[in-house]
Amino acid sequence: MPAPAALDDIKVTPQIVAEHGLAPEEYARIQQILGRDPNFTELGIFTVMWSEHCSYKSSRVHLKRLPTRAPQVLQGPGENAGVVDVGDGIAAAFKMESHNHPSYVEPFQGAATGVGGILRDIFTMGARPIAVLDSLRFGSITPDAALAPEVVARNRRLVDGIVRGIAFYGNCFGVPTAGGEVVFEPGYSGNPLVNVLALGVAPKEKLFFARAKGEGNPVIYVGAKTGRDGIHGASLLASAEFSEESQQKRPNVQVGDPFLEKLLLEACLEAMATGAIVGIQDMGAAGLTSSSCEMASRGGVGVDIDLDHVPQRESGMTAYEMMLSESQERMLLVAERGREHEVFGVFKKWGLDAVEIGTVTSDKLLRVRHRGRVVAEIPADAIAEQGPVYQRPLAPPARSTESAPSLTLATKSADLTSNFRSLLAAPTIASKRWIFEQYDHMVRTNTLVLPGAGDAAVVRLKGTKRALAISADGNGRWCSLDPRTGAMHAVAEAARNVAAVGARPWAATNCLNFGNPEKPEVMWQFSEAVDGIAEACRALSIPITGGNVSFYNDTLGKSIDPTPILGVLGVLEDASRVLSMGFRAEGDAILLLDGRAGEPSADNELSREFASSEYARTVLRAQSRGTPPSIDLAAEKRLIESLVALAAQGLLASAHDISDGGLATALAESGFVSASGDLSAAVAVEGAEPAEFALFGERGARAIVTTPETSLAGVQHVAAQWGLGAHVIGHVTRDPFEFTYNGAVVIRDSPASLRAVWASAIERALLGEPAAKQP
């Protein structure tokens, strides 16, 4: 049987197949599925759908190992977003996605459309977005002897452009950008990471799914017109390494219109409320192609569409271009035949295009017509579900032969106060105020914990007593040293952060950022990280409801540190019990909650662990790489349970987990964001390890909490119930920040001065100014 002819017939030659990045065996598979050669349009369709980005062909076999089932899970992986039951009849849809490569090529639009894409994934399920978080990774923005000044300058431009892009889209759309995390590490210079997490809510019985159903039902295109932008975004940008020519891929980046998306949101929710919509999916990566064949495949039906009816922004577009366009702010939906006018009415009210472009068929084929001829005819299931699956070779990297790390700790008389100031000025540790003040983080009036004020973002659910907490975390440096342990830490930290605001960890999503999967070491990192996530999620009873894999984060042949980001959603049954990290009142007791109190550790092990800390890297400039801190998931679980119980009983004034920068940093931060801004900590700690380990070590399963004297016994009682160490280490004060170790004061400084260093570091770095001086 000959391939259907198209007006834009371009003969498919071996060279064209190669240019599309299809492997010879993949092309053979296409021929086998079709029983003939594909035409040019069909080749394009297969290429985008079988790209790494859309098909998960390298990751699929591993992702199966993640735990995805739990009673609260209403929708696991495989839909536009995962959905969980959060009580009171409310379903929460949430998902995270990367937009790394587009954001490097064109920071503003790349980041903006990253936000736009994930928001559509949420509201296509019928859920109104109520919060967005961003996990960002950049290269150094401070002068560095090892880096060319132009690299640092480019990193600064990336920060500026990406932050502006996120602000541009989220602010106009009207969703609070309520939290996230930002890390600066040298390895991300040529490949920043932009991972966006969106959360939405809907009544449980009003969810929508991306399934086409009912032969003869109309297939309706809504939203923005189709243009030539973003063609091959998924296959060329997201599924290939970067080289020096990558800037030429700028035309592959889409352009976002948040205003149009806001209209699309309102119109979709209103149209869904009519009851006339059967299924709906956004046109994200691979646009019309993915939405049509995935909806058909999931519904077990076929779809017959005519491109002549597709609203077009420019003339003369070929079928190939229309099927592959990634123009933003578009949706495809299936309505009930006879009720389509109800849908058209709503979209007309909002001033949006809504056009019937085809019908649902029973033949399970994706049939595409253009100018009166059939230009593609492919089994929908074959494109969406029968893509190649690779068990790629895995190989652990050569083991480091490092025995004892060569760490030069500060001498006894060294000025740890000065080192502490340097740590607070490190962009990863410093205040992110310059970034989050550019985001509208309060719109919709649900934000209970403002960015920077707590360990997780918290949004209340109006009409109920509940609130949802959400945190996104990851540590690429640790994952590069030991991907399995590093990934477990990512789960544990995100869960701890959610618990620190008083919420019970409930479900998780992820965004797995890795290098080229064709490299066996990268694939090994990936496999290890997946196992780490699976183990930690099982131990902490957190189901994974979906996620996103971003491979090919390589520039000029060098892969990024493996960076799995975990987004953990938590439920707070009583929103009024929400906790933030800021100290509340002078005189409150400061307790160190430690899930591993009293546990002995070998000196060697402690040194190796310390070598991988933020302090060792940025202040001591340690050459040794070390290992991530060992992890004890049972201890993490005890800490989480205890934090949730303490919050529910209203026993705490504040809570803050200990992570980057260690105990000293956590204490200082709680002072910086205290209610009046001038509270501080005076603590005394005993230990056998060097002072710097106690101050800046990043071992997990710990948090600092404060409580008024009257509740102290209650706090210690709850902690004891969970087998947790809960020692009073000091109190909240208006005096200078003071840290005493084994009887000697090791840090003492004015809170205002410390705060100034921490508060201004990022803005100064971006402006190329040195950190704030000692007053």
Place this chain on the structure above:
Amino acid sequence: MKLGVVIFPGSNCDHDAFYALNEVLGQPVEFIWHQSENLSGFDAIVLPGGFSYGDYLRTGAIARFSPVMRAVERFARSGGLVLGICNGFQILCEAGLLPGALMRNRGLRFICKHIHIRVENVATPFTSLAIPGQVLRIPIAHADGNYFCDEATLRELQRNEQIVFRYCTPDGRLDPAGNPNGSLDSIAGVCSRERNVMGLMPHPERADESILGSTDGLVVLRSLVNSLARQTAAVS
């Protein structure tokens, strides 16, 4: 008594204003679609924050031509109470219902944070429950809040006491440090000469419940409701 909250395409604080007036203050509220030209039955109109029509041209520049604005203009000219918040303020300025204009912030960036404003005139329907000089802690969230007008207009505003709110420090001083966006004379909100139209950049609807961190915005919303109640009582 009934309040109306206008929905322009791109309004995104419409639900928040509705919630504050309806759920927090328990008042009857209805949404008004931007194509409606009929405001009969409404006693006060709120133009909410957001990005009307995308605000790609100049904030509020397109919204002022929408059908509902013709009705709002008639409503205002006949003495009806109109409150514009953020984008609503920008629209009222574009429509000529309030003097001046809102330019890009001095720092050229969007700013979202709690700031302080001082009540400069309590003899308006929107501040009647405030104490003269009262300092309110209320969030702002805008890229274009830098108030500007020519000198003659400024003198007139000062003379007529049309400046309702000024940005200030937490202790109520007028100081460049307390002026987040570079507004002329630290102006955060102005009213019409007749006092029945007021616009401000800060968001009182975001500061009306203690769980949100501030209840200072209630002064503005309660004053509006209170003024309406008195008006209605006087008529009946």
